[in-house]
Amino acid sequence: MISLERLRKEYDGVAAVDDLSLEIPRGEVFGLLGPNGAGKTTTILMLVGLIQPTSGRCLVDGVDVALEPIVAKRRMGFMPDDVGFYENLTAEQNLEYFAALYDLPRASRSKRIADVLDRVDLAGLDKKVGGFSRGMVQRLGIAKVLLNDPDVLVLDEPTANLDPLCVAEYRKIVRSLRDEGKTIVVSSHILPEVSKVCTSFAILVRGRLITTGSVSDLPVQLAQTAPGMAIRVETRTPLPELDHPAILASRFDQDRTRARLEVTEDIRDWLVDRLGDAGVLIRELAIEEPSLEEVFMRYYHAA
Amino acid sequence: MNLSRLRVIAGKEFRDHITSRRFILIAVLLLLVVSIGLVGGMITYRTAIDRYAGSIGTVGERAADLGAAAGGSLLDIINSVGEQILLLGAILGIAMGFDLVTREKEGGSLKLLLSHPVYRDEVINGKGLGGIGAIAGLVFVTFAIILAVLLAFGVVPDAYESFALGVLAVSAFLLIVSYFSVALLISTISRTGGTALVAALVVFIVLSSLLPVFVDPNVVGVIIGAPPQPPTPRALSPEEVAGAPGIGGMDTSMVTGAGNGSESIGIGIEESLKYERELQAYEEKRLSLESVISLLSPSLNFQQVMRKLTVPFMTSVATSGSEDVVPGEDLSGPEPATTPVPNVLESILPNLVALMVIPVLFFGLAYARFMRIDIR
Numbered sequence: 001m002i003s004l005e006r007l008r009k010e011y012d013g014v015a016a017v018d019d020l021s022l023e024i025p026r027g028e029v030f031g032l033l034g035p036n037g038a039g040k041t042t043t044i045l046m047l048v049g050l051i052q053p054t055s056g057r058c059l060v061d062g063v064d065v066a067l068e069p070i071v072a073k074r075r076m077g078f079m080p081d082d083v084g085f086y087e088n089l090t091a092e093q094n095l096e097y098f099a100a101l102y103d104l105p106r107a108s109r110s111k112r113i114a115d116v117l118d119r120v121d122l123a124g125l126d127k128k129v130g131g132f133s134r135g136m137v138q139r140l141g142i143a144k145v146l147l148n149d150p151d152v153l154v155l156d157e158p159t160a161n162l163d164p165l166c167v168a169e170y171r172k173i174v175r176s177l178r179d180e181g182k183t184i185v186v187s188s189h190i191l192p193e194v195s196k197v198c199t200s201f202a203i204l205v206r207g208r209l210i211t212t213g214s215v216s217d218l219p220v221q222l223a224q225t226a227p228g229m230a231i232r233v234e235t236r237t238p239l240p241e242l243d244h245p246a247i248l249a250s251r252f253d254q255d256r257t258r259a260r261l262e263v264t265e266d267i268r269d270w271l272v273d274r275l276g277d278a279g280v281l282i283r284e285l286a287i288e289e290p291s292l293e294e295v296f297m298r299y300y301h302a303a
Numbered sequence: 304m305n306l307s308r309l310r311v312i313a314g315k316e317f318r319d320h321i322t323s324r325r326f327i328l329i330a331v332l333l334l335l336v337v338s339i340g341l342v343g344g345m346i347t348y349r350t351a352i353d354r355y356a357g358s359i360g361t362v363g364e365r366a367a368d369l370g371a372a373a374g375g376s377l378l379d380i381i382n383s384v385g386e387q388i389l390l391l392g393a394i395l396g397i398a399m400g401f402d403l404v405t406r407e408k409e410g411g412s413l414k415l416l417l418s419h420p421v422y423r424d425e426v427i428n429g430k431g432l433g434g435i436g437a438i439a440g441l442v443f444v445t446f447a448i449i450l451a452v453l454l455a456f457g458v459v460p461d462a463y464e465s466f467a468l469g470v471l472a473v474s475a476f477l478l479i480v481s482y483f484s485v486a487l488l489i490s491t492i493s494r495t496g497g498t499a500l501v502a503a504l505v506v507f508i509v510l511s512s513l514l515p516v517f518v519d520p521n522v523v524g525v526i527i528g529a530p531p532q533p534p535t536p537r538a539l540s541p542e543e544v545a546g547a548p549g550i551g552g553m554d555t556s557m558v559t560g561a562g563n564g565s566e567s568i569g570i571g572i573e574e575s576l577k578y579e580r581e582l583q584a585y586e587e588k589r590l591s592l593e594s595v596i597s598l599l600s601p602s603l604n605f606q607q608v609m610r611k612l613t614v615p616f617m618t619s620v621a622t623s624g625s626e627d628v629v630p631g632e633d634l635s636g637p638e639p640a641t642t643p644v645p646n647v648l649e650s651i652l653p654n655l656v657a658l659m660v661i662p663v664l665f666f667g668l669a670y671a672r673f674m675r676i677d678i679r
Contacts, residue, residue, distance in 0.1 A: 041679065048418050050678055070420040078418035084411025088319065100311040101419040144415070 001026040001152060001183040002047070007056035009042050009207075016042040018207040020056070024185065024200075026151075029178050031194035031201035031215070032187040039207035040187040041081060044156050047185070048078040060152055074102065077145035081157035081187075083137060087130030091122050091140050094129060095147060102148045116143040120173065135166035142173055153177060153184045159193050171197055231261045231268060234284040235275065244270060260288075309425050309432070316403075316433020321440065325398050330441050333391040337445055338452065340387050344380040345456040377453075377464050381471055382613040384449060388475045389605055393511050395441075396482025399434050401503035404490040404673065414678050427491075427673040431666055434483050442476040466644050467612045470651065474608045477658035481601035482507070484665035491672040514600040518593050527588050531581035534574040539567040598657040608654045611647060 002024040009017045017039040024030045032040045045051045047058045049069040058065040058072075065072040085094045095113045104112060117123040120139040129137065138158065145153050155174075159167045174197045177184060188194050194201055195215055202212035233239065238256035249262040261267075268285055275282055320326050407413035416426060446468065453460060460468060486503050493499035516522055524530065544567045570578075597603040 045679065050414065050417055070422070073418065073420040076418075078415075080411060080414040080418070082411040083415060084407075085415070086319075086412055087410065088322070097311070097315055098415075098419055101308055101416075101421055103307065103420075141415075 001028070001061055002030075002185065003059040004043070004047070005057050005059070007043065007046060007058065008054045009039075009046060009051065010054045015207050017046070017053075017204075020204070020207070020209050022202055022209065022212065024183060026183050027178070027181050028200055029174065029184045029186065029198045031198035032185060032204065033189065033191065033194055033201050034204035035189055037206075038189075038204040040189075040204055041156055042207075043204070044078075044154055044185070044187050048076055048154050049073055074148065075150055076152045076154060077148060077150040078154045079141040079145045079156065079158060081160060083141040083144075085129045085137065085140060085144075088128060090128055091117060091125055091132075091143070094140070095144060098144055099147055104148070112147065112149075116146045119143065119146065121169075134161050135163060135169075138162055138166060139169065142170070146177075151183060153182055155184065156187045157189070158186060159188065159190060167193070229263060229266070230288040231263055231266075231271065232284065232286045232288055233259045233261065233271065233275075233282070236281040236283055237279075239275070239280060240278045242271070242274065244274075257283075304422060304425055304428065308421050309429050312421070312426055312429025313432035313436065316430050317436045318433075320399060320434060320437035326395070326437065329391060329395045329398055333388070333395065333441070334445060334448060336387045336391060337384055338448055340383055341380065341449055341452045344383055345452060345458065348377070348380060348458070349456055376613075377458060377460060378467060378613040381464070381467055382609055385471055385475070385605070385609040385613075388445070388471075389478070389602060389609075390511075392475055392479040392605075393482045393507060393602060396438070396479040396484075397486045397503045397507050399437070400483045400486030401490055401499045402496040403430055403434070403487055404676070405493050405496040405499045408494075408678065409496060417678060423674050423676075424670065427670050431484070431487065431669075434487070435480055438479045438483060439476060442472055442479070445475070446472040463644065466647075470608065470612055470648075470655075474605050474655065474658060477655070477662065478601050478605040481658060481661040481665070482510075484662040484669065485510070485601075488665045488669040488672065491669045491676060510600045511602040514596055515603050515606075517596045518603060520589070523589050523592055527585070527592060530585050531578060534570045534578050536568050536570055539569050539571065541567075543567075543571050544569075594653070598653070598660075601658060601661055604654040604657045604661075608651045608658070611651045611654075 002022070004020055004022040007017055007020040008015060020039075020043060032043065034040050042051070046053045047060070047065065049058075049065045049072055052066055060072045060075055063072045063075065085091075086097070089097070092113055095116070096109065099109045099113060114123060117125075120143045122136065122139055122143060129140065132140065141158075145155070158174075159170055162170065174184060174186070178197075178199075186194065186198060198215050200212070200214050203210040235257050239252060239259055242250060242259075242261065244263075244267055246263045246265045246267045247261050248264060250259055251261075252259045266287060268287060271285060272282070404413070407416065417423065449468065485506055486499075489502045489506060490499050493502055517526070597607060
C-alpha cells in the first residue's frame with residue numbers, strides 16, 4: 001500500500017532522512033519509531049506530500065506523491081504532531097471547511113461530518129475549538145483524518161501530551177480502524193504506545209533505517225541472537241549446579257528453587273534435559289524477552 | 304490552480320477577516336473618524352454657505368457652487384477624509400496581514416491545511432483574495448457612508464467631485480491593499496507572529512514616515528548635493544553691456560547697477576544661461592529622486608493622488624517642481640471645476656500605477672516565498 005523508495009531529504013547538506021526504503025502492506029498498523037531528530041516527522045511529511053524529497057520517492061497505492069500530490073492526498077488522512085485547528089471556529093465549522101476542500105458534495109458533507117464527530121464523541125459541541133482541551137483537539141484531529149474516508153491514515157505523534165484516558169480512547173479508535181482494514185502509519189517515540197497498537201514497526205536513527213519487523217516477533221528474534229539475554233527458572237526442588245559455556249552469570253535465591261541465568265544464547269532445551277537428569281521438577285522456565293524499549297535502546301546505541 | 308478550492312479558501316479568509324476583532328475594531332474606528340470628520344466638515348461647509356447666501360440674498364443655487372463661492376470646497380472635505388484614511392488604512396492593512404501565515408504556522412493549522420488536496424498557490428492566493436475582498440467591502444461601506452452624509456446635507460457632488468471621490472475610493476483601496484501585501488510578505492518571511500509584528504511596524508514606519516522625509520527638498524538636497532548658486536554680479540565690460548538686449552544692450556534682470564559713465568554691475572549672459580542650465584539639470588535630478596522615492600511608498604503616492612485631485616491646478620505646479628501647496632491655498636490657475644478630468648488623471652496616473660504595482664510586487668514576493676516555505 002505504501003512504498004518508500006530510497007528516500008532522502010537534505011537540509012543544508014545534512015541528511016535528515018537518508019536512503020530510506022520501506023514497504024507497508026495494506027491493512028498494517030505501522031509504527032515509525034525513533035528518538036527526537038531521527039527523521040520520523042520528515043519522513044511522514046514527505047509521505048503526505050508536504051515536503052519534497054531530495055531524492056527517492058513515496059508511493060501510496062501506486063501513486064507517486066510528489067508527482068500527483070492531489071490524487072495522493074485524496075487517498076490519505078494526515079494528523080500532524082502539533083495538530084491545530086482554527087480556534088475561532090467550532091469543530092463542525094472546521095470540518096466543514098476541510099470537507100469543502102475534498103470537494104465532498106454538500107449533502108453528504110453534513111452527514112459525514114456528523115458521523116466522524118460522533119465517532120470521536122465530539123458531536124453536538126457548539127463551543128469554539130479555542131476552548132477545547134488538548135485531548136479534544138486530538139480527537140478532532142482523528143475526526144478530521146476520517147473525513148474523506150481514506151485508505152491510508154498517517155498519524156504523527158498522536159498520543160504526545162495526552163492523558164491516559166485520552167490515550168485509551170485513541171487506542172480504541174485506532175484498533176477499530178485497523179479492523180476496518182485501513183492502513184495506518186503511526187510515528188512515535190513512545191515505545192509502549194507503538195507496541196500497544198502497531199502490528200509492525202521500523203526504527204529510525206539519525207535518518208537511517210536501523211531495523212524493521214513485526215512488533216510480536218522482533219524482541220524474540222533479538223533475544224535469540226543478541227547477547228545479554230536472561231532465563232528465569234523456578235523449580236519445586238533445589239536446583240543443581242548449572243555449568244554451560246553460554247551461562248555468563250547466575251543468581252539463586254536462598255533455597256535454590258529460583259534462579260536467573262544471564263546467557264549468551266537460548267539454552268532452555270539444555271536446561272530441561274539437565275534438570276530432568278537431576279530429577280528436579282520444573283515449575284517455570286522462561287526467557288526474559290527484552291522489552292521493545294530495550295530493543296530500541298540497543299539499536300539506538302548500536303547506531 | 305482549482306477555482307473551486309480557491310473560492311473555498313478565499314471565502315474562509317474573508318469571513319475570518321470581517322469577523323475578527325482586530326478588523327472590526329480598526330474598521331469601526333475608521334468609519335467613526337471618517338464620519339465624524341465628514342459631518343464636522345459638512346456643518347462648517349453648510350454654515351459658510353448659509354452665511355454667504357444670507358449676505359448676498361441668493362436662493363436656488365447649487366450648494367456646491369455656493370460653497371465654492373463662500374470660500375469652502377467639497378474638495379477640502381474630500382482631502383480631509385483622505386488624510387484620515389491614510390493612517391488608519393495603513394494600520395488596517397498591516398494588522399490584517401502581518402500574522403496571516405505565522406499564526407497558522409504557530410497554531411499548526413497550516414500543516415493540516417496543506418495536507419489536504421490543495422496546492423500551495425491556492426492557499427496563498429486565497430489568503431490574498433480573502434483579504435482584498437474584506438478591504439474592498441470596507442472601502443465600499445466607507446464611501447457609501449460618505450456619499451450618504453453628503454446627500455443628507457443636500458450636497459450633490461458635481462462631475463469633477465464625483466470623479467475625485469471615485470479616485471479617492473480606488474486609491475484608498477489600493478493603499479490598504481498595498482500595506483496588506485507588504486504585511487503578508489512579512490508574514491511569510493517571519494518565523495513567529497511576534498517577529499512579524501515588529502518587522503511590520505518597522506516597515507510601516509519606513510514606508511509611511513521615513514520615506515516621506517526623503518522627499519523633503521532639504522533632505523533631497525543632502526542626497527544629491529546643494530543646488531547651483533546663482534552667479535555673483537560683477538563689473539561688466541562695455542561690450543557685454545552693449546551686446547546684451549534690453550536697457551543699453553543689457554537685460555534688466557541681469558543688471559544690478561548700470562551707471563552713466565561709470566562701470567555696469569551685473570551678470571553676463573553666458574553665466575546666466577549656464578546657471579539656468581545647471582538649475583534645470585538639478586531640478587530634474589531632484590524630481591527624479593523624489594519620484595522614485597515617492598513611488599516606493601504607498602502613503603506618499605496616496606497623499607500625492609489626494610493633493611493632485613483636490614488641488615487640481617497643482618498639476619502644472621507639480622511639473623515645475625514645486626509641490627509645497629496645501630489644499631485650499633489660494634493659487635492662481637484654472638478653477639477646479641473647469642480643470643479637465645483627463646489632465647488630472649494624467650497627473651495622478653503614475654501614482655495610481657505605483658499603488659497598483661506595489662501590491663502586485665509584494666504579493667508576488669509573498670507568493671514566491673510561501674511556495675518555498677518550510678512547514679516542518
